[in-house]
Amino acid sequence: MNVYKGILNHIARYVELSESEIKEFISILKTTRVKKRQFIVQPGFVSEYRNYIVEGSVRVFYLDDLGKEHTVIIAIEDWFFTDFYSYIHRTPAEYYAEALEDSLILQMKYEDVEELCSRIHSLSQYFRLFTERSMAYSYKRTISNISKTSEERYWEYVNKYPQIASRVPQYVLASYLGISPESISRIRSRS
Amino acid sequence: MNVYKGILNHIARYVELSESEIKEFISILKTTRVKKRQFIVQPGFVSEYRNYIVEGSVRVFYLDDLGKEHTVIIAIEDWFFTDFYSYIHRTPAEYYAEALEDSLILQMKYEDVEELCSRIHSLSQYFRLFTERSMAYSYKRTISNISKTSEERYWEYVNKYPQIASRVPQYVLASYLGISPESISRIRSRS
DNA sequence: TGTGCGTTAAGAAAAAAGCTTGACCTTTAT
DNA sequence: ATAAAGGTCAAGCTTTTTTCTTAACGCACA
Numbered sequence: 001m002n003v004y005k006g007i008l009n010h011i012a013r014y015v016e017l018s019e020s021e022i023k024e025f026i027s028i029l030k031t032t033r034v035k036k037r038q039f040i041v042q043p044g045f046v047s048e049y050r051n052y053i054v055e056g057s058v059r060v061f062y063l064d065d066l067g068k069e070h071t072v073i074i075a076i077e078d079w080f081f082t083d084f085y086s087y088i089h090r091t092p093a094e095y096y097a098e099a100l101e102d103s104l105i106l107q108m109k110y111e112d113v114e115e116l117c118s119r120i121h122s123l124s125q126y127f128r129l130f131t132e133r134s135m136a137y138s139y140k141r142t143i144s145n146i147s148k149t150s151e152e153r154y155w156e157y158v159n160k161y162p163q164i165a166s167r168v169p170q171y172v173l174a175s176y177l178g179i180s181p182e183s184i185s186r187i188r189s190r191s
Numbered sequence: 192m193n194v195y196k197g198i199l200n201h202i203a204r205y206v207e208l209s210e211s212e213i214k215e216f217i218s219i220l221k222t223t224r225v226k227k228r229q230f231i232v233q234p235g236f237v238s239e240y241r242n243y244i245v246e247g248s249v250r251v252f253y254l255d256d257l258g259k260e261h262t263v264i265i266a267i268e269d270w271f272f273t274d275f276y277s278y279i280h281r282t283p284a285e286y287y288a289e290a291l292e293d294s295l296i297l298q299m300k301y302e303d304v305e306e307l308c309s310r311i312h313s314l315s316q317y318f319r320l321f322t323e324r325s326m327a328y329s330y331k332r333t334i335s336n337i338s339k340t341s342e343e344r345y346w347e348y349v350n351k352y353p354q355i356a357s358r359v360p361q362y363v364l365a366s367y368l369g370i371s372p373e374s375i376s377r378i379r380s381r382s
Numbered sequence: 383t384g385t386g387c388g389t390t391a392a393g394a395a396a397a398a399a400g401c402t403t404g405a406c407c408t409t410t411a412t
Numbered sequence: 413a414t415a416a417a418g419g420t421c422a423a424g425c426t427t428t429t430t431t432c433t434t435a436a437c438g439c440a441c442a
Binding site for chain 1: 417418419420421429
């Protein structure tokens, strides 16, 4: 199936699965279409799934007490997203995951993933390796946030992810980088 | 606290609570902010709360097999809403409650309400009286639906709730009155 | 057998979202 | 002390999305 091509490729970059393992894995995937501005995860409901984007884009953000949004994930094709805390602990989510475009996502339930991972060693390996890599990136981002200026962070992101930067609304990027939209506007006009 | 003013006033229209009763009541209220388009209740999840709107607006609707939406409640400030069946019976909801605007709501859990009502007579009275009044209105609406023409229902609603009619999208009102949006458009142009 | 209302499709109108700019303020690193 | 960096607020502009209207057509039923 074509929709699975991306995610199977993603896995293949880390481990090798047998035909039957691939079949089993595919069997736990739920295909879902969401429309722009639709919430896939929202506060109050448990984030049941790990989500993989086949097509489209999504952001995950937190709404603070002052009503300010803090984007923690900007995801496009071939990326995963979820409210990880909620997903792992089965507690109500505290984040929103919102489609930035009409999107096609693959969803896998916590229990199904756990069950498969407990039986299929290489799949477990895959999630471990991939998650570790994500962690490493996450640290990098934290460091960047505390040590660099707004302008540096902005250009760093734009250079690293030019396709994403031009695809998502500026205020999303702003809330991801911890900069005001106005400042981004000024940074851009300076160049 | 200012956010409680509305709901305490609502209660005061029916019964009188002592200071300590008010305190107890307030202690079971959870303040929640929701964003436009966010679902507060969703099919598949138990509607845990009775919800009171401090600010904003919400609609409750049913999605039929043909994908058509039937709005059963349009609620603004000082109104309550929930999927009542789900709330009372602790079964998965069949309705959506969706914020039409960014809103601030007060939520009270079923168990907490029951517990308080079992101890505080006037609070129990309040919910009884208020619910009875809602029931009476509900019957009225049913009768209106079966005995009046689209046009009559439309004007009836607009006259009774002009603020709401001008505030919510017409297609919501249409799906509440059981009229097509196009017909509403024609009704309006006729006047 | 015409009136009332639904459906579909297209366009117009209105509203919301997104971006920019200026004025002004606060923090912080010289 | 003060300049640079970046935040906030408010206003205005542009673009996109949503909502409303209208026309054409069909069906049911009084």
